[in-house]
Amino acid sequence: MIIIDGSEGEGGGQVVRNSVALSLVTGQPFRIVNARGKRSKPGLMRQHVTAVEAALQIGGARCDGLFVGTSEIEFHPGRVTPGDYHFAVGTAGSTGLVLQTILLPLILAGGPSRVVLEGGTHNMLAPPFDFIDRCFLPVVHRMGPTVTARLVRHGFYPRGGGRIEVDIAPAPLRPIEATERGALRALSGEARFASLPFDIAAREIKAAQKTLGWDEGAIVVRQLPDEQGPGNILLLEAEYEHVTEIVSGFGKLGVSAESLAKTAAQRMAGYIESTAFAGPYLADQLLLPFALAGGGTFTSVKPSQHARTAADIITRFTGRITNFGERPGAPWLVDIR
The missing domain is CATH 3.30.1370 (Ribosomal Protein S8; Chain: A, domain 1)
Structure with missing residues:
Protein backbone atom coordinates (compact mmCIF):
# COMPACT_ATOMS: atom_id res chain seq x y z
CA MET A 1 0.00 0.00 0.00
CA ILE A 2 1.44 3.35 -1.09
CA ILE A 3 0.75 6.13 1.42
CA ILE A 4 0.65 9.69 0.06
CA ASP A 5 0.36 12.97 1.92
CA GLY A 6 -1.74 15.14 -0.37
CA SER A 7 -0.51 18.34 1.27
CA GLU A 8 3.10 17.81 0.17
CA GLY A 9 4.60 19.50 -2.89
CA GLU A 10 2.03 21.32 -4.99
CA GLY A 11 -0.71 19.98 -2.74
CA GLY A 12 -3.60 20.02 -5.23
CA GLY A 13 -5.93 17.70 -7.11
CA GLN A 14 -3.26 16.56 -9.55
CA VAL A 15 -1.88 14.29 -6.81
CA VAL A 16 -5.22 12.46 -6.71
CA ARG A 17 -5.64 12.23 -10.49
CA ASN A 18 -2.13 10.95 -11.17
CA SER A 19 -2.26 8.50 -8.27
CA VAL A 20 -5.52 7.02 -9.55
CA ALA A 21 -4.21 6.71 -13.12
CA LEU A 22 -0.94 5.14 -12.00
CA SER A 23 -2.74 2.77 -9.64
CA LEU A 24 -4.93 1.49 -12.47
CA VAL A 25 -1.91 0.96 -14.73
CA THR A 26 0.45 -0.59 -12.17
CA GLY A 27 -2.08 -2.48 -10.04
CA GLN A 28 -0.81 -0.91 -6.82
CA PRO A 29 -3.31 0.29 -4.20
CA PHE A 30 -2.78 3.58 -2.39
CA ARG A 31 -4.12 5.77 0.38
CA ILE A 32 -4.09 9.58 0.29
CA VAL A 33 -4.34 11.65 3.45
CA ASN A 34 -4.71 15.45 3.52
CA ALA A 35 -6.07 15.47 -0.04
CA ARG A 36 -5.70 18.93 -1.63
CA GLY A 37 -4.21 20.05 1.67
CA LYS A 38 -2.76 23.29 0.30
CA ARG A 39 -5.96 24.58 -1.27
CA SER A 40 -8.15 27.26 0.28
CA LYS A 41 -10.90 24.63 0.48
CA PRO A 42 -9.07 21.34 1.24
CA GLY A 43 -10.59 17.99 0.37
CA LEU A 44 -12.03 16.64 -2.85
CA MET A 45 -14.39 18.78 -4.92
CA ARG A 46 -17.08 17.46 -7.25
CA GLN A 47 -14.77 17.17 -10.27
CA HIS A 48 -12.20 15.17 -8.27
CA VAL A 49 -14.89 12.78 -7.02
CA THR A 50 -16.18 12.37 -10.59
CA ALA A 51 -12.64 11.59 -11.78
CA VAL A 52 -12.26 8.86 -9.16
CA GLU A 53 -15.76 7.53 -9.91
CA ALA A 54 -14.84 7.34 -13.59
CA ALA A 55 -11.72 5.37 -12.66
CA LEU A 56 -13.81 3.01 -10.53
CA GLN A 57 -16.07 2.32 -13.48
CA ILE A 58 -13.39 1.72 -16.11
CA GLY A 59 -11.13 -0.19 -13.74
CA GLY A 60 -13.43 -2.38 -11.65
CA ALA A 61 -11.82 -0.69 -8.67
CA ARG A 62 -12.85 0.03 -5.07
CA CYS A 63 -12.43 3.31 -3.21
CA ASP A 64 -13.14 3.74 0.48
CA GLY A 65 -14.07 7.13 1.92
CA LEU A 66 -15.02 8.79 -1.37
CA PHE A 67 -17.35 11.80 -1.07
CA VAL A 68 -17.26 15.52 -1.79
CA GLY A 69 -15.14 17.21 0.87
CA THR A 70 -13.25 14.12 1.98
CA SER A 71 -9.56 14.50 2.75
CA GLU A 72 -8.69 10.80 2.81
CA ILE A 73 -9.38 7.97 0.39
CA GLU A 74 -8.09 4.43 -0.06
CA PHE A 75 -8.06 3.14 -3.64
CA HIS A 76 -7.80 -0.51 -4.70
CA PRO A 77 -7.48 -0.97 -8.49
CA GLY A 78 -9.01 -3.71 -10.59
CA ARG A 79 -8.64 -4.55 -14.26
CA VAL A 80 -9.25 -1.75 -16.76
CA THR A 81 -11.90 -2.67 -19.33
CA PRO A 82 -12.12 -0.78 -22.65
CA GLY A 83 -15.58 0.21 -23.81
CA ASP A 84 -18.14 3.02 -24.12
CA TYR A 85 -18.37 5.33 -21.12
CA HIS A 86 -20.36 8.44 -20.21
CA PHE A 87 -19.49 10.65 -17.23
CA ALA A 88 -21.13 13.89 -16.07
CA VAL A 89 -19.27 16.14 -13.66
CA GLY A 90 -22.60 17.70 -12.70
CA THR A 91 -21.23 21.26 -12.42
CA ALA A 92 -18.75 23.36 -14.38
CA GLY A 93 -15.97 21.10 -13.07
CA SER A 94 -13.39 20.31 -15.70
CA THR A 95 -14.10 17.52 -18.18
CA GLY A 96 -10.44 17.75 -19.20
CA LEU A 97 -9.19 16.88 -15.73
CA VAL A 98 -11.52 13.87 -15.56
CA LEU A 99 -10.21 12.78 -18.96
CA GLN A 100 -6.62 13.08 -17.74
CA THR A 101 -7.41 10.60 -14.98
CA ILE A 102 -8.74 7.82 -17.21
CA LEU A 103 -7.03 8.46 -20.57
CA LEU A 104 -3.73 6.64 -20.02
CA PRO A 105 -5.32 3.58 -18.38
CA LEU A 106 -7.72 3.27 -21.34
CA ILE A 107 -4.90 3.81 -23.84
CA LEU A 108 -3.12 0.83 -22.31
CA ALA A 109 -6.26 -1.30 -21.90
CA GLY A 110 -5.82 -3.28 -25.12
CA GLY A 111 -9.05 -2.35 -26.91
CA PRO A 112 -10.80 0.74 -28.33
CA SER A 113 -12.88 3.00 -26.10
CA ARG A 114 -15.28 5.90 -26.49
CA VAL A 115 -15.74 8.39 -23.67
CA VAL A 116 -18.39 11.13 -23.41
CA LEU A 117 -17.80 13.77 -20.75
CA GLU A 118 -20.20 16.52 -19.69
CA GLY A 119 -19.38 19.54 -17.53
CA GLY A 120 -16.91 22.38 -17.93
CA THR A 121 -14.81 22.56 -21.09
CA HIS A 122 -13.31 26.04 -20.66
CA ASN A 123 -12.81 26.90 -17.01
CA MET A 124 -10.08 28.41 -14.87
CA LEU A 125 -7.39 26.27 -13.24
CA ALA A 126 -7.74 23.55 -15.88
CA PRO A 127 -6.57 23.09 -19.46
CA PRO A 128 -9.30 24.12 -21.94
CA PHE A 129 -10.46 21.58 -24.51
CA ASP A 130 -8.45 23.28 -27.26
CA PHE A 131 -5.21 22.78 -25.34
CA ILE A 132 -5.87 19.07 -24.82
CA ASP A 133 -6.88 18.61 -28.46
CA ARG A 134 -4.14 20.60 -30.22
CA CYS A 135 -1.22 20.64 -27.76
CA PHE A 136 -1.32 17.44 -25.70
CA LEU A 137 -2.93 14.78 -27.89
CA PRO A 138 -0.64 15.31 -30.93
CA VAL A 139 2.34 14.38 -28.72
CA VAL A 140 0.49 11.27 -27.52
CA HIS A 141 -0.09 10.33 -31.19
CA ARG A 142 3.65 10.46 -31.80
CA MET A 143 4.01 7.88 -29.03
CA GLY A 144 1.74 5.34 -30.75
CA PRO A 145 -1.94 5.60 -29.74
CA THR A 146 -4.57 7.60 -31.61
CA VAL A 147 -6.99 9.70 -29.58
CA THR A 148 -9.61 11.81 -31.37
CA ALA A 149 -11.46 14.43 -29.37
CA ARG A 150 -14.49 16.52 -30.40
CA LEU A 151 -15.98 19.55 -28.71
CA VAL A 152 -19.74 19.24 -29.04
CA ARG A 153 -20.74 22.13 -26.77
CA HIS A 154 -18.80 24.70 -24.75
CA GLY A 155 -19.21 24.69 -20.98
CA PHE A 156 -18.13 27.80 -19.04
CA TYR A 157 -18.02 28.45 -15.30
CA PRO A 158 -20.36 28.56 -13.44
CA ARG A 159 -23.03 27.03 -15.67
CA GLY A 160 -21.13 24.13 -17.18
CA GLY A 161 -23.23 22.09 -19.60
CA GLY A 162 -20.38 21.40 -22.02
CA ARG A 163 -19.81 18.12 -23.80
CA ILE A 164 -16.75 16.45 -25.30
CA GLU A 165 -16.50 13.08 -27.05
CA VAL A 166 -13.27 11.11 -27.17
CA ASP A 167 -12.38 8.03 -29.24
CA ILE A 168 -9.35 6.04 -28.14
CA ALA A 169 -7.48 3.63 -30.42
CA PRO A 170 -4.96 2.06 -28.04
CA ALA A 171 -1.36 1.14 -28.71
CA PRO A 172 1.74 0.59 -26.58
CA LEU A 173 3.40 3.86 -25.65
CA ARG A 174 6.88 4.23 -27.12
CA PRO A 175 9.54 6.60 -25.79
CA ILE A 176 10.24 9.69 -27.88
CA GLU A 177 12.54 12.68 -27.81
CA ALA A 178 10.76 16.02 -28.12
CA THR A 179 13.48 18.63 -27.90
CA GLU A 180 12.89 20.79 -30.99
CA ARG A 181 9.83 22.82 -32.02
CA GLY A 182 10.66 22.95 -35.69
CA ALA A 183 9.72 25.85 -37.93
CA LEU A 184 6.99 28.31 -36.97
CA ARG A 185 3.88 27.67 -39.05
CA ALA A 186 1.25 30.08 -37.75
CA LEU A 187 0.32 32.54 -35.02
CA SER A 188 -3.38 32.94 -34.36
CA GLY A 189 -6.00 33.50 -31.71
CA GLU A 190 -9.70 33.64 -30.88
CA ALA A 191 -11.70 35.67 -28.41
CA ARG A 192 -14.80 33.55 -27.78
CA PHE A 193 -17.85 34.76 -25.93
CA ALA A 194 -21.40 33.71 -25.26
CA SER A 195 -24.27 35.76 -23.82
CA LEU A 196 -21.94 38.71 -23.15
CA PRO A 197 -21.37 42.06 -24.90
CA PHE A 198 -19.35 41.92 -28.13
CA ASP A 199 -17.22 44.77 -26.85
CA ILE A 200 -15.49 42.47 -24.34
CA ALA A 201 -14.01 40.27 -27.06
CA ALA A 202 -13.13 43.26 -29.23
CA ARG A 203 -11.18 44.88 -26.39
CA GLU A 204 -9.35 41.63 -25.69
CA ILE A 205 -8.23 41.39 -29.30
CA LYS A 206 -7.04 44.99 -29.34
CA ALA A 207 -5.00 44.57 -26.15
CA ALA A 208 -3.46 41.25 -27.19
CA GLN A 209 -2.60 42.61 -30.63
CA LYS A 210 -0.91 45.63 -29.06
CA THR A 211 1.28 43.43 -26.82
CA LEU A 212 2.16 40.78 -29.40
CA GLY A 213 2.36 42.81 -32.61
CA TRP A 214 0.94 39.94 -34.66
CA ASP A 215 -0.42 40.49 -38.16
CA GLU A 216 -3.77 42.26 -38.28
CA GLY A 217 -6.54 39.69 -38.40
CA ALA A 218 -4.48 36.97 -36.70
CA ILE A 219 -6.79 37.13 -33.67
CA VAL A 220 -10.52 36.93 -34.41
CA VAL A 221 -13.81 37.05 -32.54
CA ARG A 222 -16.02 33.97 -32.30
CA GLN A 223 -19.52 34.41 -30.93
CA LEU A 224 -21.10 31.28 -29.47
CA PRO A 225 -24.82 30.60 -28.97
CA ASP A 226 -26.27 32.42 -25.96
CA GLU A 227 -27.37 29.14 -24.37
CA GLN A 228 -23.69 28.15 -24.01
CA GLY A 229 -22.98 31.17 -21.82
CA PRO A 230 -22.38 33.37 -20.14
CA GLY A 231 -18.72 32.86 -20.77
CA ASN A 232 -15.57 34.26 -22.34
CA ILE A 233 -12.11 32.95 -23.15
CA LEU A 234 -9.16 34.32 -25.11
CA LEU A 235 -7.05 31.64 -26.83
CA LEU A 236 -3.64 32.51 -28.30
CA GLU A 237 -1.96 29.83 -30.43
CA ALA A 238 1.56 29.36 -31.75
CA GLU A 239 1.80 26.42 -34.15
CA TYR A 240 5.24 24.98 -34.87
CA GLU A 241 6.27 22.04 -37.01
CA HIS A 242 6.49 19.64 -34.06
CA VAL A 243 4.42 21.25 -31.30
CA THR A 244 1.61 23.72 -30.68
CA GLU A 245 1.29 25.98 -27.66
CA ILE A 246 -1.99 27.55 -26.58
CA VAL A 247 -2.18 30.22 -23.89
CA SER A 248 -5.59 31.06 -22.51
CA GLY A 249 -7.13 33.91 -20.55
CA PHE A 250 -10.47 33.33 -18.84
CA GLY A 251 -12.99 36.12 -18.45
CA LYS A 252 -14.17 36.67 -14.88
CA LEU A 253 -15.82 39.36 -12.81
CA GLY A 254 -13.42 42.01 -11.59
CA VAL A 255 -10.80 41.45 -14.32
CA SER A 256 -10.88 43.82 -17.28
CA ALA A 257 -10.68 42.58 -20.86
CA GLU A 258 -7.45 44.55 -21.29
CA SER A 259 -5.80 43.04 -18.20
CA LEU A 260 -6.82 39.49 -19.15
CA ALA A 261 -5.51 39.90 -22.69
CA LYS A 262 -2.25 41.55 -21.67
CA THR A 263 -1.43 38.79 -19.20
CA ALA A 264 -2.15 36.04 -21.74
CA ALA A 265 -0.21 37.85 -24.45
CA GLN A 266 2.82 38.29 -22.21
CA ARG A 267 2.81 34.60 -21.40
CA MET A 268 2.64 33.75 -25.09
CA ALA A 269 5.44 36.21 -25.88
CA GLY A 270 7.58 34.52 -23.24
CA TYR A 271 7.03 31.10 -24.76
CA ILE A 272 7.80 32.32 -28.28
CA GLU A 273 10.98 33.98 -27.05
CA SER A 274 12.20 30.75 -25.49
CA THR A 275 13.14 27.74 -27.59
Whole structure:
Protein backbone atom coordinates (compact mmCIF):
# COMPACT_ATOMS: atom_id res chain seq x y z
CA MET A 1 0.00 0.00 0.00
CA ILE A 2 1.44 3.35 -1.09
CA ILE A 3 0.75 6.13 1.42
CA ILE A 4 0.65 9.69 0.06
CA ASP A 5 0.36 12.97 1.92
CA GLY A 6 -1.74 15.14 -0.37
CA SER A 7 -0.51 18.34 1.27
CA GLU A 8 3.10 17.81 0.17
CA GLY A 9 4.60 19.50 -2.89
CA GLU A 10 2.03 21.32 -4.99
CA GLY A 11 -0.71 19.98 -2.74
CA GLY A 12 -3.60 20.02 -5.23
CA GLY A 13 -5.93 17.70 -7.11
CA GLN A 14 -3.26 16.56 -9.55
CA VAL A 15 -1.88 14.29 -6.81
CA VAL A 16 -5.22 12.46 -6.71
CA ARG A 17 -5.64 12.23 -10.49
CA ASN A 18 -2.13 10.95 -11.17
CA SER A 19 -2.26 8.50 -8.27
CA VAL A 20 -5.52 7.02 -9.55
CA ALA A 21 -4.21 6.71 -13.12
CA LEU A 22 -0.94 5.14 -12.00
CA SER A 23 -2.74 2.77 -9.64
CA LEU A 24 -4.93 1.49 -12.47
CA VAL A 25 -1.91 0.96 -14.73
CA THR A 26 0.45 -0.59 -12.17
CA GLY A 27 -2.08 -2.48 -10.04
CA GLN A 28 -0.81 -0.91 -6.82
CA PRO A 29 -3.31 0.29 -4.20
CA PHE A 30 -2.78 3.58 -2.39
CA ARG A 31 -4.12 5.77 0.38
CA ILE A 32 -4.09 9.58 0.29
CA VAL A 33 -4.34 11.65 3.45
CA ASN A 34 -4.71 15.45 3.52
CA ALA A 35 -6.07 15.47 -0.04
CA ARG A 36 -5.70 18.93 -1.63
CA GLY A 37 -4.21 20.05 1.67
CA LYS A 38 -2.76 23.29 0.30
CA ARG A 39 -5.96 24.58 -1.27
CA SER A 40 -8.15 27.26 0.28
CA LYS A 41 -10.90 24.63 0.48
CA PRO A 42 -9.07 21.34 1.24
CA GLY A 43 -10.59 17.99 0.37
CA LEU A 44 -12.03 16.64 -2.85
CA MET A 45 -14.39 18.78 -4.92
CA ARG A 46 -17.08 17.46 -7.25
CA GLN A 47 -14.77 17.17 -10.27
CA HIS A 48 -12.20 15.17 -8.27
CA VAL A 49 -14.89 12.78 -7.02
CA THR A 50 -16.18 12.37 -10.59
CA ALA A 51 -12.64 11.59 -11.78
CA VAL A 52 -12.26 8.86 -9.16
CA GLU A 53 -15.76 7.53 -9.91
CA ALA A 54 -14.84 7.34 -13.59
CA ALA A 55 -11.72 5.37 -12.66
CA LEU A 56 -13.81 3.01 -10.53
CA GLN A 57 -16.07 2.32 -13.48
CA ILE A 58 -13.39 1.72 -16.11
CA GLY A 59 -11.13 -0.19 -13.74
CA GLY A 60 -13.43 -2.38 -11.65
CA ALA A 61 -11.82 -0.69 -8.67
CA ARG A 62 -12.85 0.03 -5.07
CA CYS A 63 -12.43 3.31 -3.21
CA ASP A 64 -13.14 3.74 0.48
CA GLY A 65 -14.07 7.13 1.92
CA LEU A 66 -15.02 8.79 -1.37
CA PHE A 67 -17.35 11.80 -1.07
CA VAL A 68 -17.26 15.52 -1.79
CA GLY A 69 -15.14 17.21 0.87
CA THR A 70 -13.25 14.12 1.98
CA SER A 71 -9.56 14.50 2.75
CA GLU A 72 -8.69 10.80 2.81
CA ILE A 73 -9.38 7.97 0.39
CA GLU A 74 -8.09 4.43 -0.06
CA PHE A 75 -8.06 3.14 -3.64
CA HIS A 76 -7.80 -0.51 -4.70
CA PRO A 77 -7.48 -0.97 -8.49
CA GLY A 78 -9.01 -3.71 -10.59
CA ARG A 79 -8.64 -4.55 -14.26
CA VAL A 80 -9.25 -1.75 -16.76
CA THR A 81 -11.90 -2.67 -19.33
CA PRO A 82 -12.12 -0.78 -22.65
CA GLY A 83 -15.58 0.21 -23.81
CA ASP A 84 -18.14 3.02 -24.12
CA TYR A 85 -18.37 5.33 -21.12
CA HIS A 86 -20.36 8.44 -20.21
CA PHE A 87 -19.49 10.65 -17.23
CA ALA A 88 -21.13 13.89 -16.07
CA VAL A 89 -19.27 16.14 -13.66
CA GLY A 90 -22.60 17.70 -12.70
CA THR A 91 -21.23 21.26 -12.42
CA ALA A 92 -18.75 23.36 -14.38
CA GLY A 93 -15.97 21.10 -13.07
CA SER A 94 -13.39 20.31 -15.70
CA THR A 95 -14.10 17.52 -18.18
CA GLY A 96 -10.44 17.75 -19.20
CA LEU A 97 -9.19 16.88 -15.73
CA VAL A 98 -11.52 13.87 -15.56
CA LEU A 99 -10.21 12.78 -18.96
CA GLN A 100 -6.62 13.08 -17.74
CA THR A 101 -7.41 10.60 -14.98
CA ILE A 102 -8.74 7.82 -17.21
CA LEU A 103 -7.03 8.46 -20.57
CA LEU A 104 -3.73 6.64 -20.02
CA PRO A 105 -5.32 3.58 -18.38
CA LEU A 106 -7.72 3.27 -21.34
CA ILE A 107 -4.90 3.81 -23.84
CA LEU A 108 -3.12 0.83 -22.31
CA ALA A 109 -6.26 -1.30 -21.90
CA GLY A 110 -5.82 -3.28 -25.12
CA GLY A 111 -9.05 -2.35 -26.91
CA PRO A 112 -10.80 0.74 -28.33
CA SER A 113 -12.88 3.00 -26.10
CA ARG A 114 -15.28 5.90 -26.49
CA VAL A 115 -15.74 8.39 -23.67
CA VAL A 116 -18.39 11.13 -23.41
CA LEU A 117 -17.80 13.77 -20.75
CA GLU A 118 -20.20 16.52 -19.69
CA GLY A 119 -19.38 19.54 -17.53
CA GLY A 120 -16.91 22.38 -17.93
CA THR A 121 -14.81 22.56 -21.09
CA HIS A 122 -13.31 26.04 -20.66
CA ASN A 123 -12.81 26.90 -17.01
CA MET A 124 -10.08 28.41 -14.87
CA LEU A 125 -7.39 26.27 -13.24
CA ALA A 126 -7.74 23.55 -15.88
CA PRO A 127 -6.57 23.09 -19.46
CA PRO A 128 -9.30 24.12 -21.94
CA PHE A 129 -10.46 21.58 -24.51
CA ASP A 130 -8.45 23.28 -27.26
CA PHE A 131 -5.21 22.78 -25.34
CA ILE A 132 -5.87 19.07 -24.82
CA ASP A 133 -6.88 18.61 -28.46
CA ARG A 134 -4.14 20.60 -30.22
CA CYS A 135 -1.22 20.64 -27.76
CA PHE A 136 -1.32 17.44 -25.70
CA LEU A 137 -2.93 14.78 -27.89
CA PRO A 138 -0.64 15.31 -30.93
CA VAL A 139 2.34 14.38 -28.72
CA VAL A 140 0.49 11.27 -27.52
CA HIS A 141 -0.09 10.33 -31.19
CA ARG A 142 3.65 10.46 -31.80
CA MET A 143 4.01 7.88 -29.03
CA GLY A 144 1.74 5.34 -30.75
CA PRO A 145 -1.94 5.60 -29.74
CA THR A 146 -4.57 7.60 -31.61
CA VAL A 147 -6.99 9.70 -29.58
CA THR A 148 -9.61 11.81 -31.37
CA ALA A 149 -11.46 14.43 -29.37
CA ARG A 150 -14.49 16.52 -30.40
CA LEU A 151 -15.98 19.55 -28.71
CA VAL A 152 -19.74 19.24 -29.04
CA ARG A 153 -20.74 22.13 -26.77
CA HIS A 154 -18.80 24.70 -24.75
CA GLY A 155 -19.21 24.69 -20.98
CA PHE A 156 -18.13 27.80 -19.04
CA TYR A 157 -18.02 28.45 -15.30
CA PRO A 158 -20.36 28.56 -13.44
CA ARG A 159 -23.03 27.03 -15.67
CA GLY A 160 -21.13 24.13 -17.18
CA GLY A 161 -23.23 22.09 -19.60
CA GLY A 162 -20.38 21.40 -22.02
CA ARG A 163 -19.81 18.12 -23.80
CA ILE A 164 -16.75 16.45 -25.30
CA GLU A 165 -16.50 13.08 -27.05
CA VAL A 166 -13.27 11.11 -27.17
CA ASP A 167 -12.38 8.03 -29.24
CA ILE A 168 -9.35 6.04 -28.14
CA ALA A 169 -7.48 3.63 -30.42
CA PRO A 170 -4.96 2.06 -28.04
CA ALA A 171 -1.36 1.14 -28.71
CA PRO A 172 1.74 0.59 -26.58
CA LEU A 173 3.40 3.86 -25.65
CA ARG A 174 6.88 4.23 -27.12
CA PRO A 175 9.54 6.60 -25.79
CA ILE A 176 10.24 9.69 -27.88
CA GLU A 177 12.54 12.68 -27.81
CA ALA A 178 10.76 16.02 -28.12
CA THR A 179 13.48 18.63 -27.90
CA GLU A 180 12.89 20.79 -30.99
CA ARG A 181 9.83 22.82 -32.02
CA GLY A 182 10.66 22.95 -35.69
CA ALA A 183 9.72 25.85 -37.93
CA LEU A 184 6.99 28.31 -36.97
CA ARG A 185 3.88 27.67 -39.05
CA ALA A 186 1.25 30.08 -37.75
CA LEU A 187 0.32 32.54 -35.02
CA SER A 188 -3.38 32.94 -34.36
CA GLY A 189 -6.00 33.50 -31.71
CA GLU A 190 -9.70 33.64 -30.88
CA ALA A 191 -11.70 35.67 -28.41
CA ARG A 192 -14.80 33.55 -27.78
CA PHE A 193 -17.85 34.76 -25.93
CA ALA A 194 -21.40 33.71 -25.26
CA SER A 195 -24.27 35.76 -23.82
CA LEU A 196 -21.94 38.71 -23.15
CA PRO A 197 -21.37 42.06 -24.90
CA PHE A 198 -19.35 41.92 -28.13
CA ASP A 199 -17.22 44.77 -26.85
CA ILE A 200 -15.49 42.47 -24.34
CA ALA A 201 -14.01 40.27 -27.06
CA ALA A 202 -13.13 43.26 -29.23
CA ARG A 203 -11.18 44.88 -26.39
CA GLU A 204 -9.35 41.63 -25.69
CA ILE A 205 -8.23 41.39 -29.30
CA LYS A 206 -7.04 44.99 -29.34
CA ALA A 207 -5.00 44.57 -26.15
CA ALA A 208 -3.46 41.25 -27.19
CA GLN A 209 -2.60 42.61 -30.63
CA LYS A 210 -0.91 45.63 -29.06
CA THR A 211 1.28 43.43 -26.82
CA LEU A 212 2.16 40.78 -29.40
CA GLY A 213 2.36 42.81 -32.61
CA TRP A 214 0.94 39.94 -34.66
CA ASP A 215 -0.42 40.49 -38.16
CA GLU A 216 -3.77 42.26 -38.28
CA GLY A 217 -6.54 39.69 -38.40
CA ALA A 218 -4.48 36.97 -36.70
CA ILE A 219 -6.79 37.13 -33.67
CA VAL A 220 -10.52 36.93 -34.41
CA VAL A 221 -13.81 37.05 -32.54
CA ARG A 222 -16.02 33.97 -32.30
CA GLN A 223 -19.52 34.41 -30.93
CA LEU A 224 -21.10 31.28 -29.47
CA PRO A 225 -24.82 30.60 -28.97
CA ASP A 226 -26.27 32.42 -25.96
CA GLU A 227 -27.37 29.14 -24.37
CA GLN A 228 -23.69 28.15 -24.01
CA GLY A 229 -22.98 31.17 -21.82
CA PRO A 230 -22.38 33.37 -20.14
CA GLY A 231 -18.72 32.86 -20.77
CA ASN A 232 -15.57 34.26 -22.34
CA ILE A 233 -12.11 32.95 -23.15
CA LEU A 234 -9.16 34.32 -25.11
CA LEU A 235 -7.05 31.64 -26.83
CA LEU A 236 -3.64 32.51 -28.30
CA GLU A 237 -1.96 29.83 -30.43
CA ALA A 238 1.56 29.36 -31.75
CA GLU A 239 1.80 26.42 -34.15
CA TYR A 240 5.24 24.98 -34.87
CA GLU A 241 6.27 22.04 -37.01
CA HIS A 242 6.49 19.64 -34.06
CA VAL A 243 4.42 21.25 -31.30
CA THR A 244 1.61 23.72 -30.68
CA GLU A 245 1.29 25.98 -27.66
CA ILE A 246 -1.99 27.55 -26.58
CA VAL A 247 -2.18 30.22 -23.89
CA SER A 248 -5.59 31.06 -22.51
CA GLY A 249 -7.13 33.91 -20.55
CA PHE A 250 -10.47 33.33 -18.84
CA GLY A 251 -12.99 36.12 -18.45
CA LYS A 252 -14.17 36.67 -14.88
CA LEU A 253 -15.82 39.36 -12.81
CA GLY A 254 -13.42 42.01 -11.59
CA VAL A 255 -10.80 41.45 -14.32
CA SER A 256 -10.88 43.82 -17.28
CA ALA A 257 -10.68 42.58 -20.86
CA GLU A 258 -7.45 44.55 -21.29
CA SER A 259 -5.80 43.04 -18.20
CA LEU A 260 -6.82 39.49 -19.15
CA ALA A 261 -5.51 39.90 -22.69
CA LYS A 262 -2.25 41.55 -21.67
CA THR A 263 -1.43 38.79 -19.20
CA ALA A 264 -2.15 36.04 -21.74
CA ALA A 265 -0.21 37.85 -24.45
CA GLN A 266 2.82 38.29 -22.21
CA ARG A 267 2.81 34.60 -21.40
CA MET A 268 2.64 33.75 -25.09
CA ALA A 269 5.44 36.21 -25.88
CA GLY A 270 7.58 34.52 -23.24
CA TYR A 271 7.03 31.10 -24.76
CA ILE A 272 7.80 32.32 -28.28
CA GLU A 273 10.98 33.98 -27.05
CA SER A 274 12.20 30.75 -25.49
CA THR A 275 13.14 27.74 -27.59
CA ALA A 276 11.54 25.13 -25.32
CA PHE A 277 9.35 22.40 -26.79
CA ALA A 278 6.88 22.43 -23.91
CA GLY A 279 5.33 25.34 -22.07
CA PRO A 280 4.60 24.94 -18.35
CA TYR A 281 1.22 23.21 -18.69
CA LEU A 282 2.21 20.84 -21.47
CA ALA A 283 5.30 19.87 -19.46
CA ASP A 284 3.04 18.86 -16.57
CA GLN A 285 0.91 16.67 -18.82
CA LEU A 286 3.76 14.95 -20.66
CA LEU A 287 5.35 13.48 -17.54
CA LEU A 288 2.80 10.69 -17.11
CA PRO A 289 2.75 9.31 -20.69
CA PHE A 290 6.54 9.60 -20.93
CA ALA A 291 6.95 7.65 -17.69
CA LEU A 292 4.48 4.96 -18.76
CA ALA A 293 6.34 4.67 -22.07
CA GLY A 294 9.43 3.73 -20.10
CA GLY A 295 11.19 7.04 -20.53
CA GLY A 296 11.81 9.91 -22.90
CA THR A 297 13.17 13.42 -23.13
CA PHE A 298 11.71 16.84 -23.84
CA THR A 299 12.77 20.45 -23.40
CA SER A 300 10.72 22.79 -21.26
CA VAL A 301 10.50 26.21 -19.72
CA LYS A 302 11.36 26.31 -16.01
CA PRO A 303 9.54 23.39 -14.34
CA SER A 304 6.69 24.32 -12.03
CA GLN A 305 6.03 22.94 -8.56
CA HIS A 306 3.11 21.18 -10.23
CA ALA A 307 5.53 19.28 -12.48
CA ARG A 308 7.92 18.41 -9.67
CA THR A 309 5.06 17.03 -7.58
CA ALA A 310 3.83 14.94 -10.52
CA ALA A 311 7.35 13.56 -10.93
CA ASP A 312 7.45 12.55 -7.27
CA ILE A 313 4.15 10.66 -7.54
CA ILE A 314 5.34 8.90 -10.71
CA THR A 315 8.46 7.69 -8.89
CA ARG A 316 6.36 6.32 -6.03
CA PHE A 317 4.37 4.10 -8.39
CA THR A 318 6.87 3.23 -11.13
CA GLY A 319 10.35 3.77 -9.74
CA ARG A 320 11.15 5.95 -12.76
CA ILE A 321 13.10 9.11 -12.05
CA THR A 322 12.52 12.49 -13.69
CA ASN A 323 15.60 14.66 -14.00
CA PHE A 324 14.98 18.39 -14.48
CA GLY A 325 18.23 19.67 -15.95
CA GLU A 326 18.87 23.40 -15.98
CA ARG A 327 21.06 24.59 -18.84
CA PRO A 328 22.33 28.20 -18.89
CA GLY A 329 21.07 30.04 -21.95
CA ALA A 330 18.99 27.05 -23.10
CA PRO A 331 15.66 25.41 -22.20
CA TRP A 332 15.48 22.99 -19.30
CA LEU A 333 15.99 19.34 -20.30
CA VAL A 334 13.46 16.95 -18.78
CA ASP A 335 14.65 13.36 -18.89
CA ILE A 336 12.67 10.38 -17.57
CA ARG A 337 14.39 7.05 -17.04
